[in-house]
Amino acid sequence: MSFREFEYADGKSFKFWKIEVQGNDVVTQYGRIGSAGQETKKDFGSPEKAQKEHDKLVAEKLRKGYAEKSAAAAPPESSDAKPSSTKKDKAEAAASDELSPMVFSTTRSSSFEHLSTFIGERVTDFRQGKPTKGKTVFRVRVSYDDEDEEDGDTDFGNRLGAFLASDSALTTRGLILGAYDLEGGSSGDKDYDAIVTGKDRLPNLKALFLGDIEQEECEISWIHQSDVSGMLQAFPQLEMLRIRGVDGLAISKPQHARLRALAIESGGLPAAIVSQICRGKFPELEYLELWLGTPDYNGDCRVNDLQPLLKGNLFPKLKYLGLRNAEIADDIAAVIVTAPVVDQLEILDLSLGNLSDVGANALLHLQSKTHLKRLDLHHHYISKPLQKKLQQLPFPVDLSDTRTVDEDDEFAGRFISISE
Secondary structure, three states: OOOEEEEEEOOOOEEEEEEEEEOOEEEEEEEEOOOOOEEEEEEOOOHHHHHHHHHHHHHHHHHOOOEEOOOOOOOOOOOOOOOOOOHHHHHHHHHHOOOOHHHHOOOOOOOOOOOOEEOOEEEEEOOOOOOOOOOEEEEEOOOHHHHHOOOOOOOHHHHHHHHHHOHHHHHOOEEEEOOOOOOOOOOOHHHHHHHHHOHHHOOOOOEEEEOOOOOOOOOHHHOEOOEOHHHHHHOOOOOEEEEEOOEOOEOOOOEOOOOOEEEEEOOEOOHHHHHHHHOOEOOOOOEEEEEEEOHHHOOOOOHHHHHHHHOOOOOOOOOEEEEEEEOOHHHHHHHHOOOHHHHHOOEEEOOOOOOOHHHHHHHHHHHHOOOOOEEEOOOEOOOHHHHHHHOOOOOOEEOOOEOOOOOOOOOOOOOOOOOO
């Protein structure tokens, strides 16, 4: 046998795990992506028992959210790999590597914390003149902690300009924008324009996250965005775009030749934005994550608005579809089980919504979709008897974070994970 390799990413960690049966032994290797990791070997007395343990451990990892790495994904840097001779060589090598699909999933829950890792690399808040150690991606933001900074400069635009003028901009593969003032909120038109204008200062950029903002800084539905079409046009090598907050958001020109992942987090996603995406030309898109939210916060998207996507010919390379944080979770479940798009998916994610037994019963019809590698339903209102039935599906099903409704409370109900 050869090693099977799995990866896990959640915004806080980015790990690999490998496993192989060697005769009577099960050998595992694990650690942070990019490191040599550690190795364990255990004797189980016979090849049959070793294989049984192998299958058990793989199933456990899949239930925890690990995804098996495809042969096409970029391998982690080997510990004995020869270093590039110059900084320029290193930058060019980094630019040529495709991002692993696992790094696209950075927000597992609505308990937002500032990312500590992004695209598998450590996140560093940019400060002018402050040295950094090792491989990192940069976040530009301001916070109340800045009041203790020696330079006292808490202007987001000045900080972004300083970053674009720095050597750090020339090498980073990822850029994160956070709060732009001490009252919270995200960057707007002028800051997007500054990035587009300064595109030549970001020659290796592959991933953007607009709005890495905690709820203490600003509620998700108050985060202001802008038209991101200029970003898409400015960076033809971009592979990942994640956006938190949709106030003012638009994708007026939804096209990009190389974008592989698009994610929009919201407490309410307007149907107009869904329509723009469904008119999009993203031939390489593998990963699409939409937080549909609730009508109380402008989430007026309904199943009919999703039909161009559900037909399955919109994004031919799509492998992950997340229709998350949805108040219409039951309606989605009812139609998606027969939607052609499911036949091309590896992961279907309906998590963070208000899925009930009604939707769960519909999802039982996925029994024949043996090509699926994972069904994510965490944060749900499914009864225990139906959970047991879902666990019999021929692929791992995440049923963690079970919620219940207090029938004695007149204000109780089935709530999505985040709205305001």
